[in-house]
Amino acid sequence: MSIDNSWLVSTDWLGRHLGEADIILLDGSFHLPNSGHSSEQEYRQQRIPGARFFDINRVADLSTELPHMLPSPDDFTGHARAMGINANSRIIVYDMTNMSGAARVWWMFRAMGFDAIAVLDGGFQKWKHEGRTIETSMPERPKPGDFAAAFRPSRVRSLTDIEALIGSGVQIVDARSAERFRGDAPEPRAAARLGHIPGSLNVPFAEFLSSDGTMLAPGELAGIMTSHDVDADKPVIATCGSGVTACMIALALAITGNDQTAVYDGSWAEWCDSHAPVETGPPSKA
Numbered sequence: 001m002s003i004d005n006s007w008l009v010s011t012d013w014l015g016r017h018l019g020e021a022d023i024i025l026l027d028g029s030f031h032l033p034n035s036g037h038s039s040e041q042e043y044r045q046q047r048i049p050g051a052r053f054f055d056i057n058r059v060a061d062l063s064t065e066l067p068h069m070l071p072s073p074d075d076f077t078g079h080a081r082a083m084g085i086n087a088n089s090r091i092i093v094y095d096m097t098n099m100s101g102a103a104r105v106w107w108m109f110r111a112m113g114f115d116a117i118a119v120l121d122g123g124f125q126k127w128k129h130e131g132r133t134i135e136t137s138m139p140e141r142p143k144p145g146d147f148a149a150a151f152r153p154s155r156v157r158s159l160t161d162i163e164a165l166i167g168s169g170v171q172i173v174d175a176r177s178a179e180r181f182r183g184d185a186p187e188p189r190a191a192a193r194l195g196h197i198p199g200s201l202n203v204p205f206a207e208f209l210s211s212d213g214t215m216l217a218p219g220e221l222a223g224i225m226t227s228h229d230v231d232a233d234k235p236v237i238a239t240c241g242s243g244v245t246a247c248m249i250a251l252a253l254a255i256t257g258n259d260q261t262a263v264y265d266g267s268w269a270e271w272c273d274s275h276a277p278v279e280t281g282p283p284s285k286a
Contacts, residue, residue, distance in 0.1 A: 003090050003118040007106070007254050008215060011127050014092055014120055018049065024085055025051040026093040027124070030101030030244055032188040042096055048127055049135040052083050052142065054093065054105050056244070067189070067242045068104075070156060070265050073149035076112050080149070084142025094120035094127070098213070100205060103247035107263060113150030119251060122214040129212075157237050157264045162197060163276055165237070172200040173230055175240040175249050176268070183280035187241060191272045195280040197239060202283050203228045205240070205248035215255065222256045229283065232256050239264040239271075 003009060017023055027047055029039035043053045059079045061069040071079070085091065091109065095101035102119045109117045120127070128134060162172065174196055179185035181202040183194035196202070207224050210216055216224070225232040236253060238246035243265045250261040264271075272278070 003092070003116060007118055007251060008121045009092055009118045010121050011130055011132065014048075014127075015132060022086075022088060022090050024083070024089045024091045025049075026054040026083070026091060026105060027051045027095065028054045028056065028093045028101040028105035029095040029097065029124075030056050030104065031097070034188045039096070039101070044138065046128075046134050046136050047139075048094065048124065049133055050139055051094070051135070052139070054083065056101060056104055059108070066266055066270055068244070070108060070111060070243075073112060073151040076108070077147060077149045080109075080112075080147040081145045084145045085147040086145040087147060089116065089145065089147070091117040092120055093117065094123045096124045098206070098209065099123050099215070099251075100245045100248050103251045104244045107155070107247040107250050111152055111155035111263075113152055114147070122212060125213055155262055157262045159264075159266055159270055159274055159276065162237065162239075162264055162271070166198050166277070171230055171234060171236045172197055172264075173228075173236050173238050173249055174200050174202050175205040175238060175245040176202070177204050177206075178202055178282075180241070182282060183278075187268065187272070189242070189269055191268065193272045193278050195272075195278040196268075196283075197271060198277050198279045199284060200239065200279075201228055201230055203230060203249060205245045205252075208248060208252045215252065218256045221252045225253070225256075232258055234258075235260040235262075237262050237264055239267045241267055242269045243267045 027043050031037040056068045093102045093105045181196045222232040238249035240246040246263045
């Protein structure tokens with residue numbers, strides 16, 4: 001069950017509930033490798049009071065060279081317990097930038113069978129802009145929790161899965177910028193090839209955000225999907241550069257009421273370095 005029947009909570013909501021015993025606040029900030037920023041360093045400098053740092057690059061399958069792939073359920077359970085998360089916790093996750101890191105954490109917990117999680121709409125920047133309390137001293141280490149993952153395979157897709165679905169009519173939707181999707185702009189990571197998965201559609205995730213960094217209303221989100229030839233009522237497989245901003249597509253669709261989205265976890269970081277086919281240019285029209 002989502003928190004208060006919503007996958008988003010406002011800064012006002014968090015301000016009212018911050019400090020309640022079952023509320024766990026996570027900072028899921030994420031920066032691209034060419035950004036020059038460190039999410040953990042920024043967390044240590046300032047955070048919403050009581051927030052615990054969720055490192056997407058460490059809560060990951062470290063046996064692969066692919067970036068921040070979903071870890072095993074046992075490994076995820078260990079990380080979540082170390083953060084003090086319990087079976088009856090309610091998690092609010094935020095990030096410092098564009099909500100994509102928070103969306104990734106939201107998706108990871110849901111893939112691990114946990115639904116009592118919501119994303120802070122507008123994230124840390126909105127919280128700070130409103131003059132709300134900021135913490136600068138490090139919080140105490142939490143007591144270990146009793147969280148237990150219950151993996152949902154339907155939330156994740158592999159390279160082999162995607163290869164088998166090309167041409168099937170299944171909606172594969174890419175969250176990268178139009179320039180990266182077309183192959184006209186470089187990737188933030190070294191990429192053997194530029195372009196996109198054949199037959200995929202392109203919905204740049206930045207279009208989901210309003211001028212203050214909050215998510216647009218459900219009807220507007222559905223309209224954006226339609227404008228890019230995506231049927232917002234049908235299942236979608238989301239992809240991007242490395243499986244982070246793809247989670248913004250999953251979140252946006254869930255907000256519209258379509259909670260059937262799976263994420264191709266390897267995304268372009270994996271696809272470009274495989275023998276799978278590549279297209280360039282704009283999305284193909286059906």
